[in-house]
Amino acid sequence: xxxxxxxxxxxxxxxxxxxxxxxxxxxxxxxxxxxxxxxxxxxxxxxxxxxxxxxxxxxxxxxxxxxxxxxxxxxxxxxxxxxxxxxxxxxxxxxxxxxxxxxxxxxxxxxxxxxxxxxxxxxxxxxxxxxxxxxxxxxxxxxxxxxxxxxxxxxxxxxxxxxxxxxxxxx
Amino acid sequence: xxxxxxxxxxxxxxxxxxxxxxxxxxxxxxxxxxxxxxxxxxxxxxxxxxxxxxxxxxxxxxxxxxxxxxxxxxxxxxxxxxxxxxxxxxxxxxxxxxxxxxxxxxxxxxxxxxxxxxxxxxxxxxxxxxxxxxxxxxxxxxxxxxxxxxxxxxxxxxxxxxxxxxxxxxx
DNA sequence: ATGAATAGCGAAAATGATTTTCAATAACCC
DNA sequence: GGGTTATTGAAAATCATTTTCGCTATTCAT
Ligand SMILES: [Mn+2]
Ligand SMILES: [Mn+2]
Ligand SMILES: [Zn+2]
Ligand SMILES: [Zn+2]
Numbered sequence: 045x046x047x048x049x050x051x052x053x054x055x056x057x058x059x060x061x062x063x064x065x066x067x068x069x070x071x072x073x074x075x076x077x078x079x080x081x082x083x084x085x086x087x088x089x090x091x092x093x094x095x096x097x098x099x100x101x102x103x104x105x106x107x108x109x110x111x112x113x114x115x116x117x118x119x120x121x122x123x124x125x126x127x128x129x130x131x132x133x134x135x136x137x138x139x140x141x142x143x144x145x146x147x148x149x150x151x152x153x154x155x156x157x158x159x160x161x162x163x164x165x166x167x168x169x170x171x172x173x174x175x176x177x178x179x180x181x182x183x184x185x186x187x188x189x190x191x192x193x194x195x196x197x198x199x200x201x202x203x204x205x206x207x208x209x210x211x212x213x214x215x
Numbered sequence: 216x217x218x219x220x221x222x223x224x225x226x227x228x229x230x231x232x233x234x235x236x237x238x239x240x241x242x243x244x245x246x247x248x249x250x251x252x253x254x255x256x257x258x259x260x261x262x263x264x265x266x267x268x269x270x271x272x273x274x275x276x277x278x279x280x281x282x283x284x285x286x287x288x289x290x291x292x293x294x295x296x297x298x299x300x301x302x303x304x305x306x307x308x309x310x311x312x313x314x315x316x317x318x319x320x321x322x323x324x325x326x327x328x329x330x331x332x333x334x335x336x337x338x339x340x341x342x343x344x345x346x347x348x349x350x351x352x353x354x355x356x357x358x359x360x361x362x363x364x365x366x367x368x369x370x371x372x373x374x375x376x377x378x379x380x381x382x383x384x385x386x
Numbered sequence: 387a388t389g390a391a392t393a394g395c396g397a398a399a400a401t402g403a404t405t406t407t408c409a410a411t412a413a414c415c416c
Numbered sequence: 417g418g419g420t421t422a423t424t425g426a427a428a429a430t431c432a433t434t435t436t437c438g439c440t441a442t443t444c445a446t
Binding site: 148181202203211 | 315319336338339345347349351352355356359360363364365366367368369370371372373374375376377378379382
């Protein structure tokens with residue numbers, strides 16, 4: 045079965061804080077280390093995609109299309125197949141989070157430490173996305189999965205509504 | 216922009232308890248009333264789809280494919296375009312909830328009164344879905360959308376993990 | 387370093403859920 | 417009943433994502 049959170053269920057990183065994340069900025073070839081540890085190879089394409097996420101403002105979420113376009117804009121040509129493959133690998137390694145915000149496409153952002161997990165408020169009209177934190181969410185997620193004996197991978201709380209400016213537009 | 220929760224943002228029912236839901240079973244042609252009130256027409260196809268949801272055990276979620284198959288099984292031929300159109304209309308009327316449980320397809324279930332809103336725990340390996348209730352979720356959803364001036368349509372809390380039996384299978 | 391083994395790349399084709407098109411039909415309203 | 421038009425089914429179109437395949441680049445042992 046395909047999955048929202050990974051493509052190789054058996055060995056997915058759990059919802060812990062990935063030790064790589066803290067130092068991804070400092071260590072220049074940490075990506076190589078993380079990849080090789082799991083048998084993946086380091087490539088310039090993967091580095092460029094990760095760099096792009098690190099250059100993306102907090103609270104912004106990227107999809108494959110945007111990644112492709114932004115890399116084009118900075119003169120890097122890369123194929124969609126490579127982008128999709130890199131995204132899967134980086135989700136699998138716990139470097140990225142995959143999000144189902146709305147409409148038929150997936151969005152990605154740098155993964156954040158477990159206790160700083162955040163959630164999303166989406167305007168279904170204009171697509172604006174606001175982030176918020178609430179530890180009650182993660183507590184409930186932990187509690188429920190523990191109760192049922194599930195090993196927790198990820199919780200997503202998504203609130204859909206209409207933002208103030210769209211409300212006035214729509215009367 | 217397309218939307219998880221509806222296809223015609225401006226007039227979507229809000230997250231209140233839809234008055235139709237309580238009595239959908241009793242009133243035989245309540246569906247007609249609800250449809251006509253919004254300018255839609257009553258059709259036997261829409262009735263059959265709603266009937267199917269009412270005959271579906273609680274906690275089970277249907278996608279377009281399953282709806283098509285189940286209707287075929289009971290001798291009803293219906294096209295996918297009609298199924299998709301009916302699902303959109305019924306979400307729009309607040310009769311159904313649209314869910315993003317996992318993998319690239321949408322699931323539907325009868326909409327439930329606001330305060331009985333439930334959430335989902337999904338095994339990413341076998342696809343099993345468990346439901347749970349927690350009023351903290353809806354409170355946080357209300358609170359966040361109020362704070363930001365959003366009009367709330369819907370909240371979904373989805374917890375992804377691996378169920379006990381898949382854990383033992385996977386070692 | 388060098389070379390063998392193979393993971394990863396790009397381009398193009400394939401997939402698969404959903405949407406759209408369009409002519410025929412059936413609901414609605416007078 | 418009859419005109420208007422929303423809805424239907426079948427087929428074609430969309431569109432994000434995945435797969436295929438021949439070629440290249442990374443890894444790792446020599
Ligand atoms: Mn985010
Ligand atoms: Mn449910
Ligand atoms: Zn908006
Ligand atoms: Zn399972």
